[in-house]
Amino acid sequence: MNIVVCVKQVPDTESPRKLKSDDNTLDRAAADGVINELDEYAIEEALLLKEAHGGEVTVLTMGPDKATDSIRKALAMGADKAVHLVDDALAGSDALGTSYAIQQVLGRTGFDLVILGAESTDARTGMLAAMLAERLGVPQLSLANKVEIDGSSITVQRITDYGYDKVEASLPAVVSVVEKINEPRYPSFKGIMAAKKKPVEKLGVADAGIDADKVGLAGAATEVVDFADAPPREKGQIVTDEGDGGAKIAEFLASKKFV
Amino acid sequence: MDVLRVDDRLTDDERMVRDTVRAVVAEKILPNVAGWFEAGTFPARELGPELGKLGLLGMHLQGYGCAGMSAVAYGVACRELEAGDSGLRSFVSVQGSLAMTAIHKYGSEEHKREWLPRMAAGEALGCFGLTEPDRGSDPGDMRTHARRDGSDWVLNGAKMWITNGSVADVAVVWARTDEGIRGFLVPAGTPGFTASDIHRKLSLRASVTSELVLDDVRLPGDAVLPGVTGLKGPLGCLSEARYGILWGAVGAGRACYEAAVEYAKTREQFGRPIGSFQLTQEKLAWMEIALGQAGLTALHVGRLKDAGEVTPQQVSFGKLANVRAALDVARQARTILGANGITLEYPVIRHMNNLESVLTYEGTQEIHTLVLGQAITGISAYRG
Ligand SMILES: Cc1cc2nc3c(=O)[nH]c(=O)nc-3n(C[C@H](O)[C@H](O)[C@H](O)COP(=O)(O)OP(=O)(O)OC[C@H]3O[C@@H](n4cnc5c(N)ncnc54)[C@H](O)[C@@H]3O)c2cc1C
Numbered sequence: 001m002n003i004v005v006c007v008k009q010v011p012d013t014e015s016p017r018k019l020k021s022d023d024n025t026l027d028r029a030a031a032d033g034v035i036n037e038l039d040e041y042a043i044e045e046a047l048l049l050k051e052a053h054g055g056e057v058t059v060l061t062m063g064p065d066k067a068t069d070s071i072r073k074a075l076a077m078g079a080d081k082a083v084h085l086v087d088d089a090l091a092g093s094d095a096l097g098t099s100y101a102i103q104q105v106l107g108r109t110g111f112d113l114v115i116l117g118a119e120s121t122d123a124r125t126g127m128l129a130a131m132l133a134e135r136l137g138v139p140q141l142s143l144a145n146k147v148e149i150d151g152s153s154i155t156v157q158r159i160t161d162y163g164y165d166k167v168e169a170s171l172p173a174v175v176s177v178v179e180k181i182n183e184p185r186y187p188s189f190k191g192i193m194a195a196k197k198k199p200v201e202k203l204g205v206a207d208a209g210i211d212a213d214k215v216g217l218a219g220a221a222t223e224v225v226d227f228a229d230a231p232p233r234e235k236g237q238i239v240t241d242e243g244d245g246g247a248k249i250a251e252f253l254a255s256k257k258f259v
Numbered sequence: 260m261d262v263l264r265v266d267d268r269l270t271d272d273e274r275m276v277r278d279t280v281r282a283v284v285a286e287k288i289l290p291n292v293a294g295w296f297e298a299g300t301f302p303a304r305e306l307g308p309e310l311g312k313l314g315l316l317g318m319h320l321q322g323y324g325c326a327g328m329s330a331v332a333y334g335v336a337c338r339e340l341e342a343g344d345s346g347l348r349s350f351v352s353v354q355g356s357l358a359m360t361a362i363h364k365y366g367s368e369e370h371k372r373e374w375l376p377r378m379a380a381g382e383a384l385g386c387f388g389l390t391e392p393d394r395g396s397d398p399g400d401m402r403t404h405a406r407r408d409g410s411d412w413v414l415n416g417a418k419m420w421i422t423n424g425s426v427a428d429v430a431v432v433w434a435r436t437d438e439g440i441r442g443f444l445v446p447a448g449t450p451g452f453t454a455s456d457i458h459r460k461l462s463l464r465a466s467v468t469s470e471l472v473l474d475d476v477r478l479p480g481d482a483v484l485p486g487v488t489g490l491k492g493p494l495g496c497l498s499e500a501r502y503g504i505l506w507g508a509v510g511a512g513r514a515c516y517e518a519a520v521e522y523a524k525t526r527e528q529f530g531r532p533i534g535s536f537q538l539t540q541e542k543l544a545w546m547e548i549a550l551g552q553a554g555l556t557a558l559h560v561g562r563l564k565d566a567g568e569v570t571p572q573q574v575s576f577g578k579l580a581n582v583r584a585a586l587d588v589a590r591q592a593r594t595i596l597g598a599n600g601i602t603l604e605y606p607v608i609r610h611m612n613n614l615e616s617v618l619t620y621e622g623t624q625e626i627h628t629l630v631l632g633q634a635i636t637g638i639s640a641y642r643g
Contacts (some may be wrong), residue, residue, distance in 0.1 A: 042374065068271075069271060072271060072275065073275060076275060094436075130464075185284060186279050186282065186313060187275060187279055188278075188312065188313050188314045188326075189313060189314030189315065189318050189326035189328055189332075190314050190326045192272055192275050192276065192279075192314075192328070193272075193326055193327060193328065196272070210630075
């Protein structure tokens with residue numbers, strides 16, 4: 001089975017994140033880059049499926065040069081090879097542009113299964129899997145917290161607000177995963193050593209047959225018009241317990257419509 | 260804070276090792292280690308396989324299931340382990356740098372194939388018995404001896420302060436023979452061989468420390484490590500472990516420093532954070548300097564080691580300077596935390612007490628001082 005995992009490098013949520021004042025896009029150079037958290041679950045799921053069914057896991061990353069760090073980590077965890085789509089023309093792409101660019105690369109690599117994290121911690125649109133499935137013309141199985149493959153059919157448990165749905169489709173397909181799905185492994189030291197020898201193919205826009213007008217900031221259908229810092233948090237309210245602490249807390253929760 | 264940003268000079272691999280060990284320590288060690296310390300236990304059997312799966316055990320050795328990483332990567336791993344607890348780093352040092360290194364350097368092909376893959380996986384644990392009840396700094400004068408009996412060896416004696424002693428599946432025991440000092444592989448359970456734990460320690464409590472007794476222990480002829488005779492055998496392993504310590508100390512110091520900085524910013528007295536007082540700031544500034552310098556020393560010695568150029572004097576320099584720096588930092592941090600500095604709610608006193616062991620084992624600070632003294636003057640103050 002040919003499994004492709006889409007891996008995005010995002011600014012570390014532990015370091016302060018900023019938007020650039022000139023074009024209102026994320027300042028990716030300012031913060032340490034890490035693998036988008038949900039993508040680690042996607043990598044783990046791909047590795048588990050490979051261990052169970054055989055095949056090959058390819059990491060697909062679109063991002064600046066510095067995203068190499070994240071690719072290496074994914075390879076150290078156990079992925080077999082990587083494709084790095086890197087080109088200045090891609091900077092500032094929105095979800096539409098990104099899904100188009102990734103579709104073009106997938107046309108080259110081929111795939112039986114594409115796995116993505118359900119959303120990224122930076123843009124948080126949560127739309128990429130749906131857009132990609134639509135562009136590829138294959139079924140989308142979203143928000144999976146369990147994936148099973150039997151021959152050419154795939155079944156996922158999809159989490160919802162009230163429980164879960166069981167969704168079935170046939171391969172090839174696109175799956176987006178949530179964090180309950182597994183426990184991502186740490187890269188082992190042997191894995192780190194082995195990663196150095198694994199192939200990483202670097203593609204530019206032209207190599208991948210991407211129309212440069214449809215990607216990047218200029219090609220984006222959406223635009224960040226303005227931004228402002230989140231207002232500082234208001235001071236908390238202290239309830240002194242005079243024997244009626246429980247009632248007061250219940251009152252407070254009710255006033256905020258939590259209960 | 261990390262003014263010098265020494266880690267910016269690490270390679271991608273070394274950084275990945277750092278991040279991995281740091282994450283594992285945060286997940287599996289930090290939530291539990293104060294409890295282990297208080298109870299005087301260390302879950303060696305459970306942690307062995309987990310650390311083995313990562314590839315931490317014997318990570319700088321080549322082949323036989325070992326990851327074959329650089330000296331700097333190994334150092335960085337030691338630093339991050341010891342930021343958790345010196346007992347954890349000791350466990351990994353003894354397994355990888357002492358027991359496995361002895362077998363890797365001096366063992367026969369059969370020894371290596373029998374023990375190293377299982378030890379790398381953490382399924383088999385090892386210990387290293389050099390120190391004796393009556394011989395510490397002067398191991399060349401050890402009492403434990405081995406004599407030939409037909410094709411067998413018979414060992415008698417005792418070893419003291421042996422890390423991992425009672426949990427080990429195999430003990431590397433150094434004994435004097437007619438030919439000089441030799442190393443023996445003694446499997447746990449060999450008749451006449453017992454290991455009992457040393458209790459009532461107030462340092463390195465999250466670590467197993469044992470006494471080994473060898474009472475007419477009969478071993479087959481091939482239990483001896485064929486590759487070395489003489490004190491240079493154990494010293495060759497100690498040099499590896501000391502190298503790990505000079506990195507590890509930086510981690511212990513850093514943990515204390517971070518606790519102190521956090522505390523100084525949030526604790527208020529006289530209506531202001533205690534970090535606003537000049538005396539506190541001076542302490543923090545010196546801690547930053549001490550740790551920056553120790554970190555530089557570690558990286559420099561590590562790069563020399565990877566280039567195959569490092570000397571024992573450089574390792575002594577690093578062990579002496581960095582453990583002392585870490586101990587100074589721990590003590591300063593302790594004062595900043597006031598009364599909270601003496602509880603296990605914060606990591607500081609745990610590290611501070613641990614570092615007293617680190618100062619003594621693998622060559623006491625006095626002995627490393629004399630090594631440097633000899634290098635400087637050309638005169639040995641401790642050997643005839
Ligand atoms: C927690 C812990 C774990 C340990 N784990 C191991 C282990 O796994 N394997 C192992 O083999 N050993 C281990 N050791 C033992 C350790 O290596 C010894 O304690 C150390 O070598 C010092 O020996 P000693 O304690 O007998 O002190 P001594 O050698 O008796 O020294 C006492 C004091 O005299 C000083 N001194 C001695 N000779 C001189 C001199 N010529 N000039 C100036 N000062 C001198 C020393 O520096 C020290 O201050 C461990 C120790 C501890 C505390």
